[in-house]
Every structure is written in structure tokens, then in C-alpha cells.
Amino acid sequence: MATGHTDSQRRARILDAALDLIAEEGIARVSHRKIAARAGVPLGSMTYHFSGIDDLLREAFARFSDHVVAVFDAHLAAPADAAAARQAVADLVHALSDGSRRDLVLAQELYTLAARQHAYRELTHEWMRRSRVHLEKHFDPDTARQLDALIEGLTLHRALSPQPHGRALTLEAITRITAAGGRSG
Incomplete structure (x- = not known):
């Protein structure tokens, strides 16, 4: 059952990374690729979670x-x-x-x-x-x-x-x- 916990942590990291990027670069410059890189997750995680x-x-x-x-x-x-x-x-x-x-x-x-x-x-x-x-x-x-x-x-x-x-x-x-x-x- 560690997977669910890991998934929720990964999801939270993605959300926090998105907010950090929006604050730093503005909404217009945010992308899946940038968010995944900031969160330290594979790009595929983006479509898995959202x-x-x-x-x-x-x-x-x-x-x-x-x-x-x-x-x-x-x-x-x-x-x-x-x-x-x-x-x-x-x-x-x-x-x-x-x-x-x-x-x-x-x-x-x-x-x-x-x-x-x-x-x-x-x-x-x-x-x-x-x-x-x-x-x-x-x-x-x-x-x-x-x-x-x-x-x-x-x-x-x-x-x-x-x-x-x-x-x-x-x-x-x-x-x-x-x-x-x-x-x-």
C-alpha cells in the first residue's frame, strides 16, 4: 500500500511545483514538462495524476x-x-x-x-x-x-x-x- 502514499506525495509535489513555477514565471510560461522537471517526476506522471x-x-x-x-x-x-x-x-x-x-x-x-x-x-x-x-x-x-x-x-x-x-x-x-x-x- 505504499504506492498510494507515494502517489499522493507525488501528486502534492506536482501541485507545489506548479505553484512555484507560476509564481516565478507566470501562468503563460508553465508547461507539463517544466512542472514535471521541477517536481522531479517522470513526464508521464502528469497525465497519470491529471x-x-x-x-x-x-x-x-x-x-x-x-x-x-x-x-x-x-x-x-x-x-x-x-x-x-x-x-x-x-x-x-x-x-x-x-x-x-x-x-x-x-x-x-x-x-x-x-x-x-x-x-x-x-x-x-x-x-x-x-x-x-x-x-x-x-x-x-x-x-x-x-x-x-x-x-x-x-x-x-x-x-x-x-x-x-x-x-x-x-x-x-x-x-x-x-x-x-x-x-x-
């Missing part, structure tokens, strides 16, 4: 969105009241914008695909829905939706700015949007 490049890319981006939702969960699982949740959201914005350039590039690549292709749009909708679930633990649904968009915007602006705004401005923006929308406190 029906085609679109299948592979959708699964890779689903894996990436799971990662981002886990980051949301790590930051938003603990707060006990709205004030602590606001602080946690500010921490999240700064963690995302100061963190991995790989994640920033992958998010933008996914958004570009979603703007053009329905299957990726569904993937981003599911990602946003899952992110809002965490926000709705602390804020009403409309506020959570607004806050989710604010997180995306503030993260992108901070990540791309030569002089990113500080935590105080992030917290002020979060407080303005959430002032009337807390679930508690």
Missing part, C-alpha cells in the same frame, strides 16, 4: 486557496470580541502584505484567470466564501463582505507600495468598516 493542464492548474490553485484560508483561520480563530477581532484582522493584513511574495503573485495570477475563465471564478468565489466564514464569527455578513474586500485591497497596496502604510492606518480602516458591524463587544 487529465490535462487545466485540471492540474485548478487543483494547484485550490491547494493555494486552502493555504490562504488557513492563514485567515490562524489569525481569526482566537479573538473573543470585536476589538480583538479588529486587531487580528490588522495582523492578518500585515502578515499577508509583509509575507511571501509567492503568495501575492499567486493570488494575482488566480484573479487574472478568474476574470477570464468561469472555473477559476468559481474557485475564487469559494475562497472568498470560506474567508468570510471566519470574518462572520466576529462581524455581521455585510460587514464581513466589506472587510474581506478591504483586506484584499490593503494587502495589495501595502505589498506593492515603496513606503507601505503602517499598522495604525490599517487598524483605522478596519475600525471604520466594522464600527457598527460587530457580533459582540
